[in-house]
Amino acid sequence: xxxxxxxxxxxxxxxxxxxxxxxxxxxxxxxxxxxxxxxxxxxxxxxxxxxxxxxxxxxxxxxxxxxxxxxxxxxxxxxxxxxxxxxxxxxxxxxxxxxxxxxxxxxxxxxxxxxxxxxxxxxxxxxxxxxxxxxxxxxxxxxxxxxxxxxxxxxxxxxxxxxxxxxxxxxxxxxxxxxxxxxxxxxxxxxxxxxxxxxxxxxxxxxxxxxxxxxxxxxxxxxxxxxxxxxxxxxxxxxxxxxxxxxxxxxxxxxxxxxx
Amino acid sequence: xxxxxxxxxxxxxxxxxxxxxxxxxxxxxxxxxxxxxxxxxxxxxxxxxxxxxxxxxxxxxxxxxxxxxxxxxxxxxxxxxxxxxxxxxxxxxxxxxxxxxxxxxxxxxxxxxxxxxxxxxxxxxxxxxxxxxxxxxxxxxxxxxxxxxxxxxxxxxxxxxxxxxxxxxxxxxxxxxxxxxxxxxxxxxxxxxxxxxxxxxxxxxxxxxxxxxxxxxxxxxxxxxxxxxxxxxxxxxxxxxxxxxxxxxxxxxxxxxxxx
DNA sequence: TCATGCAATTGATATAGATCAATTCATAGC
DNA sequence: GCTATGAATTGATCTATATCAATTGCATGA
Numbered sequence: 374x375x376x377x378x379x380x381x382x383x384x385x386x387x388x389x390x391x392x393x394x395x396x397x398x399x400x401x402x403x404x405x406x407x408x409x410x411x412x413x414x415x416x417x418x419x420x421x422x423x424x425x426x427x428x429x430x431x432x433x434x435x436x437x438x439x440x441x442x443x444x445x446x447x448x449x450x451x452x453x454x455x456x457x458x459x460x461x462x463x464x465x466x467x468x469x470x471x472x473x474x475x476x477x478x479x480x481x482x483x484x485x486x487x488x489x490x491x492x493x494x495x496x497x498x499x500x501x502x503x504x505x506x507x508x509x510x511x512x513x514x515x516x517x518x519x520x521x522x523x524x525x526x527x528x529x530x531x532x533x534x535x536x537x538x539x540x541x542x543x544x545x546x547x548x549x550x551x552x553x554x555x556x557x558x559x560x561x562x563x564x565x566x567x568x569x570x571x572x573x574x575x576x577x578x579x580x581x582x583x584x585x586x587x588x589x590x591x592x593x594x595x596x597x598x599x600x601x602x603x604x605x606x607x608x609x610x611x612x613x614x615x616x617x618x619x620x621x622x623x624x625x626x627x628x629x630x631x632x633x
Numbered sequence: 634x635x636x637x638x639x640x641x642x643x644x645x646x647x648x649x650x651x652x653x654x655x656x657x658x659x660x661x662x663x664x665x666x667x668x669x670x671x672x673x674x675x676x677x678x679x680x681x682x683x684x685x686x687x688x689x690x691x692x693x694x695x696x697x698x699x700x701x702x703x704x705x706x707x708x709x710x711x712x713x714x715x716x717x718x719x720x721x722x723x724x725x726x727x728x729x730x731x732x733x734x735x736x737x738x739x740x741x742x743x744x745x746x747x748x749x750x751x752x753x754x755x756x757x758x759x760x761x762x763x764x765x766x767x768x769x770x771x772x773x774x775x776x777x778x779x780x781x782x783x784x785x786x787x788x789x790x791x792x793x794x795x796x797x798x799x800x801x802x803x804x805x806x807x808x809x810x811x812x813x814x815x816x817x818x819x820x821x822x823x824x825x826x827x828x829x830x831x832x833x834x835x836x837x838x839x840x841x842x843x844x845x846x847x848x849x850x851x852x853x854x855x856x857x858x859x860x861x862x863x864x865x866x867x868x869x870x871x872x873x874x875x876x877x878x879x880x881x882x883x884x885x886x887x888x889x890x891x892x893x
Numbered sequence: 894t895c896a897t898g899c900a901a902t903t904g905a906t907a908t909a910g911a912t913c914a915a916t917t918c919a920t921a922g923c
Numbered sequence: 924g925c926t927a928t929g930a931a932t933t934g935a936t937c938t939a940t941a942t943c944a945a946t947t948g949c950a951t952g953a
Contacts, residue, residue, distance in 0.1 A: 468800040468801050525785055534720075541728050588800070589800030850941090851942080853941075873948090
């Protein structure tokens, strides 16, 4: 489980802009998630302050954004792409504990280490905040802390839905639930960014192995459930990952409820 | 899944005390979790304000503290006893998503409904806060909100550990992990309250059915794992629930890591 | 003390999903 | 276009856990 890759590209709206101290940097002005992410609760003045400590970073699909052991340096919000959060046991077993879509926040607030890995599923762009400085901001901007708190509560709700799925659902229910949940989540993320999207057609950015690590199943079982869903005429799949949900009501019926 | 019981006993340090407005009520003065719970971050002045909206409530073992559907009326901190949080599917399947020990907070902040049930495992005493009033307090007392945020982050960490357990662990690992985790959690709660306790001897306040709902197993499988652990000489059980861990290192080795 | 009833254990069997083993499919490089 | 390589599918078998069925244990009340 090594980081499989070159250094991420760093490009900075960083620190001292020559325009002086009170201008919103272009990177924020055109930010995909300016209006819906953590920053959405900030007025211009606060945002200008926050902006000074941020950097934009890009990761290629498969790159590790942070890991288990090493002390956490940065928090981040996802501007673009999909991130998986995953726990890895010494013996190699792996449990994916969540997916991050724009404008999700990643990193464990108020702690020096994460207890999981964050890995880019697609090419990913994030906006990073150095840990110490960001913690300072949290204390001085109650609105920021409040927003982060709400995002955290949503994550907790999600984690608990996922627990229900992992503990009680059959393989078919799990796979169906993943498709329904992933599509909802992706569509929602797109809507927040005013990106046109069809909730029933999407690219499932996870390999079969990644899906099985998420659902607590094996690759083969996941594959068999996909075949079953195709056979039942509920979905079609092109190029392994391009999903088309044909009968959403029936799928939702099988999934019982959505895990996201 | 009905509430199986009489109305909980209500006793109030409530509202207008005759001593005037600026005295700490006796109930808070002798509170078991005054120093470690949500209130621990409040100075006397804030606590006096908060105290005015609180009520002490008692529930018998088995009673429902709140449920799934009905709009949430109150938040609470646990003063005494153990609470289980659980999700129930229409078809009767059930997944317990966490346990609450003193001084844990229960209830979903900033939302009108919980998406789970809270059920008293033992006789339980809680300190309740009416939702609306408490939300007002959160906005006006940043320290209170911050503390609640930290508690929520801990819960999220726990939920994710549990996901790892549900998705990847064998039956034996799950049962062992539960025993190790439950004992740690209980011992920790006792320590916070300066209650003497032996981490390796405790009453597991869950029926086999409740354990199986927690671990995503059946009653029979849970029972077999207990028998196996006894056979290996790692634990003894008296009266079905009184657990004595004989070889903690070996148990921790099997559990791999603790789910709490 | 004995019946009653529910919880836990233990045993026998069934099965969903895991594991092992070929194929088949898709993408990348030549 | 063709070959090589890893991913996905499909098939055959195995196994951990579920399910079904007694049996045992323990608490309650007559």
